[in-house]
Amino acid sequence: MEFRCSCFFWRNVYVKRCALHVNYRNDEDFLVNYKKVLTESGNGDEASLKDIVSEIEEEVARRKNYGEQYVERCRVIAEKFKKKHPSVYTLSETQLTPKFKEILTYCQQPNANRNGLLSMIKTEAAAEVYSFSLFTDEFCDQLTAELDHIEASPVPKGRPNSMNNYGILLEEFGFHKSFMVPLRTQYLMPLARLLFSIWVEDGLDSHKAFIVRYALGEDLDLSYHFDNAEVTLNVSLGKKFTGGDLYFGKMKHEETRENELVEYSHVKGQAILHRGYHMHGARPLVDGCRYNLIIWMRSSSVRNDLCPMCNEKPDLVQCTGPGDGFTRTSPHQYNCQTI
Ligand SMILES: [Fe+2]
Ligand SMILES: [Zn+2]
Numbered sequence: 001m002e003f004r005c006s007c008f009f010w011r012n013v014y015v016k017r018c019a020l021h022v023n024y025r026n027d028e029d030f031l032v033n034y035k036k037v038l039t040e041s042g043n044g045d046e047a048s049l050k051d052i053v054s055e056i057e058e059e060v061a062r063r064k065n066y067g068e069q070y071v072e073r074c075r076v077i078a079e080k081f082k083k084k085h086p087s088v089y090t091l092s093e094t095q096l097t098p099k100f101k102e103i104l105t106y107c108q109q110p111n112a113n114r115n116g117l118l119s120m121i122k123t124e125a126a127a128e129v130y131s132f133s134l135f136t137d138e139f140c141d142q143l144t145a146e147l148d149h150i151e152a153s154p155v156p157k158g159r160p161n162s163m164n165n166y167g168i169l170l171e172e173f174g175f176h177k178s179f180m181v182p183l184r185t186q187y188l189m190p191l192a193r194l195l196f197s198i199w200v201e202d203g204l205d206s207h208k209a210f211i212v213r214y215a216l217g218e219d220l221d222l223s224y225h226f227d228n229a230e231v232t233l234n235v236s237l238g239k240k241f242t243g244g245d246l247y248f249g250k251m252k253h254e255e256t257r258e259n260e261l262v263e264y265s266h267v268k269g270q271a272i273l274h275r276g277y278h279m280h281g282a283r284p285l286v287d288g289c290r291y292n293l294i295i296w297m298r299s300s301s302v303r304n305d306l307c308p309m310c311n312e313k314p315d316l317v318q319c320t321g322p323g324d325g326f327t328r329t330s331p332h333q334y335n336c337q338t339i
Contacts, residue, residue: 002323007310009317013059014162015052018043019223024056059162066158067320073156074172081173084149088142090178095139096187097269103132107190117194126248126262128278130195134271140237144291147211147237160210160294163225166218168211170293171322180209184297188273192231192297195273199230202301206325209296211237214244214282215289222282226252228309228324229276229296236266241288246272249279252308266290276308298325 011023018041024030030053038044043052062069083089093101103120106112121132135143150157150168160167170180184207192200208228214220221244234246246264263283264272274280276296303326307314314326 001328002319002321003314003316003326003328004319004324005307005310005314005326006317007307007312007315008324009060009063011310012162013056014223014225015055016163017048017052017055021225022056024060027053030056062159070158070172070321073158077155077172077174081150081153081155083146083174085142085146088139088146088179089174091182091187095135097133097136099133100187104187104190107194112190112194114194114197117191121191124248124262124264124272126264126274126278127250128196129248129264129272129274130191131264131267131270131272132191133269134235135237135269137269140269143293144237144239147213147291151213160212163222164212164219166213166215168213170209170211175209180207180295184295188233188295188297192273196231196275199275199299199302202299204231204297205300205327206323207295207297208322208324210294212292212294213289214241214285216285216287221284224249224279224281226279226308227276227296228298230299230302230308231297232274232276232278233271233293233295233297234274235271235293236268237291237293238268239289239291241285241290243284243286244290245283247281247283248274251275252277252279266292300325300327 010025012021013024014021018038020034020037020041022030022034031049035044035049038049038052043049088095096104103117106120107117118130121130123129124131147168150173151166157167158169158172159165160169170176184204189200189204192204212219212222224247244266246266247261248264249261303314303324305313307326309324316326316328
């Protein structure tokens with residue numbers, strides 16, 4: 001059984017034209033809360049407000065219909081999509097760099113500790129952001145060739161989140177069981193336990209894995225945001241591009257000034273791990289095309305206490321298709337309903 005917090009249906013709706021995340025219950029409530037900020041950003045006239053409200057309503061409708069549309073997309077993909085490079089759908093140690101295997105071997109030892117791991121990976125300038133070599137160049141090339149094949153296929157594709165208009169939800173194309181689950185449980189968890197111990201104490205027991213794609217004429221940058229994850233993995237897969245650096249600020253709810261942002265440049269095959277609460281964004285792509293694999297890893301024991309998106313005890317709603325990593329620990333604890 002899969003669950004979301006009911007805040008999914010009205011909170012953190014991204015409005016692209018003013019790069020703003022808003023909460024939306026109805027028109028009246030929205031205008032009372034946001035008219036001032038929209039006016040200040042030059043969007044306070046009637047026509048702009050009308051466009052913004054219809055953009056929000058479209059996103060809210062997408063979220064409400066998500067389960068049904070997920071089932072339909074999976075049905076069409078299963079019927080019509082043919083894999084071109086089947087080997088990339090199954091995780092194999094040949095896809096991992098020798099350096100990563102060395103790091104993993106260390107983390108699997110009973111006396112492995114945080115300092116030992118930190119001596120094998122790079123601590124980035126942004127707090128609690130760690131980078132390490134993960135995938136071989138050859139595997140990155142095979143995977144991006146398959147991603148091009150998926151992009152070119154006429155089958156329907158869901159959007160990874162409300163900020164990305166291009167990209168691939170990997171579960172829908174068959175990467176879940178043989179690739180993403182073992183990657184999370186056998187290969188990433190041993191590192192994450194040492195690096196983010198309080199967030200990973202009871203394990204990262206689910207995830208959402210997707211590809212983001214940036215290219216000229218498509219999405220170019222990504223606004224400042226936090227992830228719906230306890231720990232995020234972000235791996236650069238190439239292809240060839242300039243620009244698109246990531247920038248990190250402080251953790252969610254901390255005050256951040258522009259001059260406190262810290263940059264991170266992508267390196268093909270290299271991964272970063274960071275906390276989902278860590279505010280970040282992506283600078284505009286200047287040229288070329290970049291693909292990144294993103295895995296939002298979740299801990300039900302952490303989020304069952306506090307939903308990261310509304311900062312409240314989650315109000316669980318049973319859903320069709322993938323949920324957001326919550327579990328129902330007691331049938332009396334939450335107000336459950338079926339949508
Ligand atoms: Fe993100
Ligand atoms: Zn919530």
